[in-house]
Amino acid sequence: MTRLIDFSAALIEPDNIQTAGFAGVIGYFSESRPGTNFPAKPLRRDYCDRLRSAGLEIVTNYQYGKADTADWRGGYDGGARHAETALRLHFEAGGPGYRPLYAPVDDNPGLDDWNNLIAPFLRGWASVVGAEWTGVYCNARCIDWALEDGVAQWFWQHNWSGDPAINGDHPNAHLHQIEIDHRAIAGVGIDVSDVLKPDYGQWSAATDTR
Known part of the structure; x- marks a missing residue:
């Protein structure tokens, strides 16, 4: 099983990621929210170049707010605004x-x-990045709702569903986060995701390599 990691507390050297047996990273391309300091948010060009030079994959993910300040609470306008920053x-x-x-x-x-x-x-997010490139990190229930509403086409599943019965791999998920803070690499806590589809959003599969 091909696996990726995500992390925000500090940058992890590419060779340490490889040695730990992971194929790449799901990176955060968002600023740290006020009151926090996440050295791996956002990932910058020099680090991404080093990841790619080492043959590691990169997937673009975004998260600025959390809980009461969750990005999605901004509705359509918030989606467009956050997508502009992510892009x-x-x-x-x-x-x-x-x-x-x-x-x-x-x-x-x-x-x-x-x-x-x-x-x-x-929908606001899609107005900036394009409907065909709108992905969402969400639970299996939300994947179903997104498919019903036609508001996303790429899915990174997490298990915050409140129902263990639906926490298996969703058939439409491209990635599935299976661990949160269960292990570390070089002292940095990581989350672990399984890759479920051949194309899961990795940069190396792009047709436009600007």
């Missing part, structure tokens, strides 16, 4: 065109929040 940081780091950008739903929302805030948030 700018993606390109500044050397990210290619025509790759998905995963938007954050780091929650277990109910249907009202989905209908009133999250689906509009993803």
Whole structure:
């Protein structure tokens, strides 16, 4: 099983990632929110170049707020605003065109929040990055809702569902985060995700390599 890691507490040397047996990183292309200091948010060009030189994959993910300040609470306008930042940081780091950008739903929302805030948030996100490149980090229930509403095409599944019965690999998920803070590399805590599809948003699969 091919596996990727995500992390924000500090940068991890590419050779340490390789030695630990991982194929690459799901990177954060967002600023650190006020009151926090995450040295790996956002990833910058020099680090991304070193990852790629080592043969490691990169996937673009975004998360600025959390909980009461979750990005999706901004609805359509928030989605467009955050996507503009994500796209700018993606390109500044050397990210290619025509790759998905995963938007954050780091929650277990109910249907009202989905209908009133999250689906509009993803439509706003799509207005900037394109519907075909709109990805979302969310639980299996939200993947179903996103498919029903047609608001995302790429899915990074997490297990914040409140229902272990639906925490298996969703058939439409491209990635599945299976561990959070269970291990570390060079003293940096990591999360671990399984790769479920041949194309899961990795930069190396881009057709536009600007």
